[in-house]
Amino acid sequence: MGYKIGIYDKDINYIRSVMEYINHYGNSSIRMAAFSSVSALEDYTKENYLDLIILGEQVKIDNDIPVVFLCDKREMLSETTIYKYQSGDAILCRILDIIKNSNSINLNNKLICGVYSPLGRCGKTTLSLGLCNHHKKSIYIGLEQHSGISSSLRYSKDIGEKFVYYLANRDEEITELLESTQEKNEDFKMIVSDTFCDDIIQLSYENMDWFCKIMRNRVEYSRIVFDLSVECLGDVKILSAFDRVYMPVIDDSVSRIKLEKFQNMLEYRGLSDLRKKIVNVEVPNCEYKADKISLLIKKGDL
Secondary structure, three states: OOEEEEEEOOOHHHHHHHHHHHHHHOOOOEEEEEOOOHHHHHHHHHHOOOOEEEEOOOOOOOOOOOEEEEEOOHHHOOOOEEEOOOOHHHHHHHHHHHHHHOOOOOOOOOOEEEEOOOOOOOOHHHHHHHHHHHHOOEEEEEEOOOOOOOOOOOOOHHHHHHHHHHHHOOOOHHHHHHHHOOOOEOOEEEEEEOOOHHHHHOOOHHHHHHHHHHHOOOOOOOEEEEEEOOOOOOOHHHHHHOOEEEEEOOOOHHHHHHHHHHHHHHHHOOOHHHHHHEEEEOOOOOOOOOHHHHHHHHHOOO
């Protein structure tokens, strides 16, 4: 799993050094971002997700993200503090300790992902398959009207139809269905339902939230990735059920207008908090097994 951590202290040189050390030499499961001010950090968290915030002493911030504080004296150490003047390795170990022992940090925060975009031909399926191929022991779940899956990737349409039926009825047999599905493509399973689009459109946030809750603690899967098309997403609130939403984007004027309209729609629907879960991704035009995809996933900590 990966964790995104924000850090702010009045000593800008110090936090930059900590960030650079941890990102360069530290554990690959942690990516740290240093902020030059509290307001910059607060602005970032309005539209982006952080698993943990590290703050200097006497600094206050108003949000729901778990916070720990840097302290100047060893005798002031507690469960929510990090001693400031120690080696980069010691700071990294302390952060990992806090993450491991904290009930407020979701240890499976990237287990269940939705890949969705209001844009067409943007690499959505490529990214979805790439995530499963990169992380291994994953499940690709394709819910599209016209699946873009290559015929060379074998999957059972019968299993796909059963999956949608169980999901719509919140039937716990869905876990047995997943267990019975063989890993036919490299090291990940595939479930693809593209036959009855109307059935997929009927799915609700409640259906998806139920599924995510029962699957979050299934340690045998490193990722569960939903590939969702515009046509089949009847209720955009469904995206709120996922731990992350990866949104493939294209950098051109028409695409930027469409993305802006999508953001405005979220505001109108009262789903502004969903924006914090969305990570925009520019997907290279290549096969999902290509090194470019793996590098994209590593670099973006996806």
